[in-house]
Amino acid sequence: MATAISILPAQQLAVLNDAYRKAVARKRLKMTIAAAVFCAALLIAAIGAEVNLRTLFTYFGNFISYFDRILTLDSGARVWTDPAEWFWGWKKWLRMLGETLLISYVGTLIGAVFAFALNFFAAQNTSPSRWLRFTVRRLLEFARTVPGIVFALIFVIAFGLGPMAGVLAIAIHSTGALGKLFAEIVENADMKPVEGIRSTGASWLSCMRFAVLPQVVTGYASYALLRFEVNVREASVMGFVGAGGIGQEFVVAIRKFYYSDVSAILVTIIVTVFIIDISTGWLRARLFGKETRR
């Protein structure tokens, strides 16, 4: 069965086609200009970053062979043929790993407590004064933008080498990150309970405690757990600047070319991060699950 397709008169068609081509051409031109600008930026960046393709090609073999080397024991056998030899330092590494987890736990908790104390001042709907809000916001922004490891570098000088500097660096960075997220939850909270409590003559503190807090506390816990997950990664590199944890062992192994140790510690870190990811994910699902069931 053939259906007739209506065709517009040639004149009308020509006008429409013309308009269509013009529209497409304009879009294409825009695209081309954007692509050209981007390529130019890339080229400048490549010169700025001293990219040398020849170096890459000469050394790319090194990258592959590096992985070959870190997967080979001193005896020349592959690492997985002799796990006992591969993980020879497991007692020490597990202790360092425990220290890493503790650093991120203590750091996250301190950060969460400070963020908790500050976030009501940073949120638009609960802050008692505009100036206070502005100051607290800038403070949190500063703590969030300066990378944790920069704080660690400075704290190592102030507090001495060791995990304490790492904990404080993570705590400050977490305060900044969590403070912002917490304040956003509070801004999304329902304000009617606050009015209800205020109408009974309650103080600002009671309003926060009995009207806002019950609404937001699950969200807080969820974000704090997420932060803990991120901080485990962060803590695993704090050792690079001498702020405790497994990073210290790792950087020694890499700088002294203890090849099989590098892979062993890497595997331990990856497995730990996996476990933490999965278990906090499960815990968060349970927390949120409870919330929706209620």
Add this chain to the structure above:
Amino acid sequence: MSQLPKPDTELLRSKYPDVFARPASARLAMPATIAAALAIFVFGLVDLDFSPSKLISGVSQLGWITMMMIPPNPGASFPLYMQALGETLSIALLGTTLAAILALPVSLLAARNIIPSNLIRFPVRRFLDSIRGVDTLIWALVWINVVGLGPFAGVLAIMVSDFGAFGKLFSEAIEGADRKQVEGIRASGGSVLHEIRFGLLPQVLPVIAGQVLYFIESNTRSATIIGIVGAGGIGLQLAEQIRVLEWQKVSFLILMILIAVAAIDFISSKLRFAIIGQRAVA
């Protein structure tokens, strides 16, 4: 003033027994969790050598350092720092772009609607996961061992660690794409490549572009960090000045980083809005 009648507690109690008598497990769960959290916290403080005297001397030391930082002053090395900042921005831009280019084909392999077979998808996903499990700084150390100290190692480190993140994000964007346009292409006789090019890419490219821009933004921060282990850029200068205790220069460098990050944030949020807006219009 009228007196409210006193509530009959006994009656209420007998009417709603479960409101008044919650099971012990429910009543004890919260205090027990808090006690456990506190116990671990205290154990952590002890195990990590926290001591009040150390804290006090450290804080006073820190106060002194802060005093030394004011006013921020680059001395004679301002041009050098500007160059280092440019290097950092270059590292972020180049590393992110390369990662996106490499991750696009791999993310197709990890997307459920492109590769239905678990046999290929599963290993690809685990591979991307393990790349993401390793911090950028660790990749930087590995690449320094391979191509030597300098910004090039930084580019490669950012490239590898973002490759893992992009692979996951892109494949999720592809899985979220609408099937109908792909089916339309197939119905008109297109090959698999045609389906991807004309059915899938127009849907996912704006999403991907938004994510790449966001990563360029966050990589400006990462790029400052990797300099600390020797992979070039402004982080290298920062770490050096901290080690030689040139606090005025340190504070100046930190200010430079903050301003650069804020500027990139501003530009990329404008660009992202432009891309998403364009998509909403088209």
